[in-house]
Amino acid sequence: MSAIRLLVLGAVRQHGRAHGYQVRNDLEYWGAHEWSNAKPGSIYHALKQMAKQDLLIAHEVAPSTAGGPPRTEYEITAEGTREFRDLLREAITSYDQKMDVLSAAIGFIVDLERSEAVALLRQRVAAIEAWRTAVTEHYVPEDGPEVLGHIGEIMRLWVHSADSGAEWTRGLIDRIEGGAYTFAGEGEPFVGVLGEGDENPYATGLPDPGDDH
Numbered sequence: 001m002s003a004i005r006l007l008v009l010g011a012v013r014q015h016g017r018a019h020g021y022q023v024r025n026d027l028e029y030w031g032a033h034e035w036s037n038a039k040p041g042s043i044y045h046a047l048k049q050m051a052k053q054d055l056l057i058a059h060e061v062a063p064s065t066a067g068g069p070p071r072t073e074y075e076i077t078a079e080g081t082r083e084f085r086d087l088l089r090e091a092i093t094s095y096d097q098k099m100d101v102l103s104a105a106i107g108f109i110v111d112l113e114r115s116e117a118v119a120l121l122r123q124r125v126a127a128i129e130a131w132r133t134a135v136t137e138h139y140v141p142e143d144g145p146e147v148l149g150h151i152g153e154i155m156r157l158w159v160h161s162a163d164s165g166a167e168w169t170r171g172l173i174d175r176i177e178g179g180a181y182t183f184a185g186e187g188e189p190f191v192g193v194l195g196e197g198d199e200n201p202y203a204t205g206l207p208d209p210g211d212d213h
Helices: 003-015 020-029 040-052 078-093 099-111 114-138 145-177
Strands: 017-019 056-061 071-076
Touching (some): 003 017, 003 071, 003 078, 003 099, 017 020, 020 071, 040 056, 040 071, 071 078, 078 099, 078 114
Antiparallel strands (some): 017 071, 056 071
């Protein structure tokens, strides 16, 4: 699973309608260009591809009063919303996703109801624990990983990653059950998107041909 589809669908959904540069600006605001494959070319490609797949509607808009080329604004469809939610749920529950996918999912977790978010995170813990058990039962020698020399450090890395991932997830569950954050149906959630004209202190400032479309 690639993080870019979840990130782009989620960013467009939060705006209602957004042109490509707005989506790029939001993702740079979140630092996603550093921890994921959300580079400008990937963002604009994803927007165009998902419009062809009927996950987004592309609206051609007139040039700005300041001049310049017309831009395309994107709006998420009902099918796009279903895709977004499916990707979000998969990213939360799958223990073997890359860090960028999990990071994207956490960025949109409040789009779910609190009870569902907790249930999905509990599924994640269970999957991590099952995977850890499989590693320790079938791959770690009875006398410990040190009998494999430095190769045993791979197994230590796996087990440590499982333990730390489960610990972090349990902590998040505790915070959510303790009332942290505003989830769907609870009121106005925190939305980390920039308004039109807001300065982005984390923008790369590097131009891209897609910025004009």
